[in-house]
Amino acid sequence: MYDYADFDEAFVRARVAQFSDQVERRLDGSLTEDEFRPLRLMNGLYLQLHAYMLRVAIPYGTINPRQMRQLAYIADTWDKGYGHFTTRQNIQFNWPKLPDVPAILSALADVGMHAIQTSGNCVRNVTADHFAGAAADEIEDPRPYAELLRQWSTDHPEFQFLPRKFKIAITGAPNDRAVTRAHDIGLRMVRNAAGEPGFEVLVGGGLGRTPLIGQVTRDFLPVEDLLPYVEAVLSVYNTLGRRDNKYKARIKITLHETGKEELSRMIEERFAELRPLFGGNDQRLLDDIRAAFATPAFRNAPDGAYDDFYKADPAFRSWADTNLAAHRAPGYAIVTISLKAHGQTPGDASSDQMRLIADLAERYGHSEIRISHEQNVILPHVHKSDLPALHAALSQAGLATANVGLISDIIACPGMDYCALATARSIPIATEIAERFKALDLEHEVGPLKIKISGCINACGHHHVGHIGILGLDRAGVENYQITLGGDGTETAAIGDKMGPGFAYDQVVPAIERLVRTYLDKRDGAGETFLMAVRRLGLEPFKEALYGESARDAA
């Protein structure tokens, strides 16, 4: 992976020094809270419901064992012994104290990490396919491009005060695991007729209060034009984007107010101006970055005991069936370590678990670790002969839950257990759904089903693109949960449909169970997934399950 150059190192250290001074001045009263707030947000520090929260960037979800151990150290030293991995591939610490934050940032800088641009109206952490560099279906590893975008956007003088935050997602594979269609800019690698790699560029996607799927502004952008084109999009948005209304300030609104034709024309015009100015410097930089993402030296070895274990050990087989994905190298697999043990907070890892993951990545995974937007941890390169030993080690730490892609592999934002913006809780809804389906022993029979939960309309939990989406609201002083159906975050992206009136907190789990039982009753065999069934059957049978006579009888 990319290691900091002297430039990055000096920049991050300078920022730590600057922010340390700002904290000191806040604590001695030289800065008011109004003056300090934008400064702390620029460094990822929020004040939440019960405490401060520090959001640390994990660029494109890639992290090495040394960094993971440092996160564990930070969790133990200045927090409560755990961290929360987020839907933007970042990590959040929920309990830092203001006077300690400079020391935390300094500890992060020691391992080439920071919290810069994890908040504020700037280009945020660039997210990527969590299987990048390993997936069998990949055209090219997207991370060198993501790193190029990170370097370009970090402290970019023109884009520090955008109308609103700006999120870029990138995938190197046609199968979209990075939800590119729900980002301000989505980049999906494709090949042109000549077989050359380039990007399908989507602009104006986003969730939140106005959920919209991005629109294609370029079917095929040659890879070498990436930076000037993205800069052109940002430049046009920076000029046109509305600063008068926070709720209309994202580029998705600009796109709809300006029209795709006109916006595309303006982007192309700006692109034509910008492109010559890059003068090949970006490509030279990209070459250097590419070298940092060289493929590990894969072992050419027999699968060993993998098949025997698979046949003999049902726990291992179950885990292998759900938590492994196809690797591009023969004999290898991509391992997803579920942070969704039934009843546990989605995305949380204890410091012990972080250290174990770091150790296992070194022992079995070419020292590579990824964080997924689905709040799990990935070991992207594990040889199949090592899988039984890896599984055994994970099992001992409560990290071998065999549920990736299943009903208990739920994305949930922190909700009103932590977040100051939340209108209802998300975490306990997620844990109760997971525990209920575990008790029913149904989740493997149900098969692939993505439930996504947000505790407010800002949709950090991606509920709009959940097969089942749950949105927590405050209805007249009571938590109330709205259910959507048929959302999809992949290359066939769709915004889920609202089902009807919301449900009280204690009615959500029974409502989800009715939906799932309806699916099991009506599906066309186990080969038809929940999402396929919703698409075939339409919403009516599910509405009936939620609100019809039988639902009333059940309640």
Place this chain on the structure above:
Amino acid sequence: MSRRYIPKVITANRLREGDVVYQTADDRWSPFHHEAELIEDEAHAQLRLLHASAQKLQVVGAYLADARPGPNGPEPTHFREEFRTRGPSNYAHGKQADYRNV
């Protein structure tokens, strides 16, 4: 006709720790909702909020939150404020752990 004023407490987060606190009648910041001053008059509420907001080295983001009288002192009326008196529901962290025996 003016509506009856819903009683309030003043709450904020401590500047250094971020902990949720409540302004008491004798001008302390208490971690306990029931020790808060229950304010039943709007003009008094505004004055007390000004006083709270001026304490820039102690607290951040002071605001008025609805409350009602209870047997042990003011109680929150909204679930958000109730959560703030305890801490998160997924771990025994925050006040529910820090003041277990109080």
